[in-house]
Amino acid sequence: MKAWSWDRYGPPEVLALKDLDEPDIGRDDVLVRVRAASVNPYDWRHVAADPKLVRLSIGLRRPRPGLVPGADLAGVVERVGDDVTGLRVGDEVFGEVRLGSFAEKVAVPQNRLAVKPTGLTFEQAASVSMSAHTALQGLRDVGRIAAGQRVLVNGASGGVGTFAVQLATMFGAEVTGVCSTRNLELVRSLGASDTVDYTREDFTARARRYDLILDNVGNHSLGQLRRPLTPRGTIVIVGGLASARGSLLGPAAQMIRGALVSPFISQRVHAISWKPNSTDLRFLADLMEKGELTPVIDRTYPFDELPQAVRYVEQGHARGKVVITL
Known part of the structure; x- marks a missing residue:
């Protein structure tokens, strides 16, 4: 699969589009084909290792090989682990991973996903979690x-x-x-x-x-x-x-x-240290279906322009969310 990765800390330009193996899934995981992902300050802070404290979790001198940044996502379920309940192949879902959403496919724990509201686009759903x-x-x-x-x-x-x-x-x-x-x-x-x-x-x-x-x-x-x-x-x-x-x-x-x-x-x-979970995702999905909560999207970038999207978020002037589409 195609995925963005980086082998040294620095500005968004250190990101490179690579061919990586499709991720394995555990018994409680879901393999999602990503249709959209949003960019957060969280993402460029990992790419730049800013603050330096980030290095403790992803590599002291350089990021561990094969790591893929990105947290928020929306897409379609391709495979489910043996212990997954409530989600099945073909479901349109949205949610969040710790790292990995800037890729064509990502493995996501089932408790970090919810079914996408039918009235929301993948771009809107990816901007939520x-x-x-x-x-x-x-x-x-x-x-x-x-x-x-x-x-x-x-x-x-x-x-x-x-x-x-x-x-x-x-x-x-x-x-x-x-x-x-x-x-x-x-x-x-x-x-x-x-x-x-x-x-x-x-x-x-x-x-x-x-x-x-x-x-x-x-x-x-x-x-x-x-x-x-x-x-x-x-x-x-x-x-x-x-x-x-x-x-x-x-x-x-x-x-x-x-x-x-x-x-x-x-x-x-x-x-605040947010705790992604499917219960809150379903609560938010219900609000969006009722029209009581609406994602605000500033810009949308194609997948191959991810570094530009990260740079734009890093500048700090985005109105609402910035989304990439696959």
Whole structure:
């Protein structure tokens, strides 16, 4: 099969299209022929080993041979393991792997897949898992969102942010979205009742207070983020492109600081580490079938232009998601 791989850490141009063996599947795995995959910051951080902490899981000096980047995917089931239930050959599915989706075929654990809603294209379905999982779990599980709360989403026009604005609105919150001038209308159309243009205003200097802040950007210190928070409010740290590049820890540094300070203050500071699972995927699929959640896709690239797609995401200006098609 054709797959993108890399043999040294660096910019997206280190990616090369190679002929690799079709992946084996375990008893709980499903072999999926990929029809579309989306690009996340997670992907270029693995390609570049930025932060350096990434090397611990994929290779200290260089990536292990035969590794394929990519997480989000949508496609068609070609083969199922002996213990797989609920999925069969020919099913159209979407979900996520730790690595491997930038290939013609990928082996996926069954508990990271769900049947694709019939009304969604493969491109739309491929854009969901990592970003929507992060938004959902960050708001619901970590942030403990409740109806009537004031919620601020920093980075509201990005991959996680576009889902977070919609989900927070669905949960009954009053949503403020922080984005650039060109994205204000998009964020309002997703449900935000208030917007902040970060090129003209610093939301941390506002008099308004928020019960929950979901930070997808990483461009403010914890002290700054706490300023517009209610005395018992919650900050959920996702990370973001603004987190120090080329460092040992990257976004994890802010997460560690949050964990250290949280026990000593009345406000809650927590990091989100998304946990892909089929239960949440089915929940998200149901929302999309009802028209209550809509993926926002900025650009679509053909499979053979993957490095350009990764480069575009790395620049940090994508509105919603960037998708590659096979």
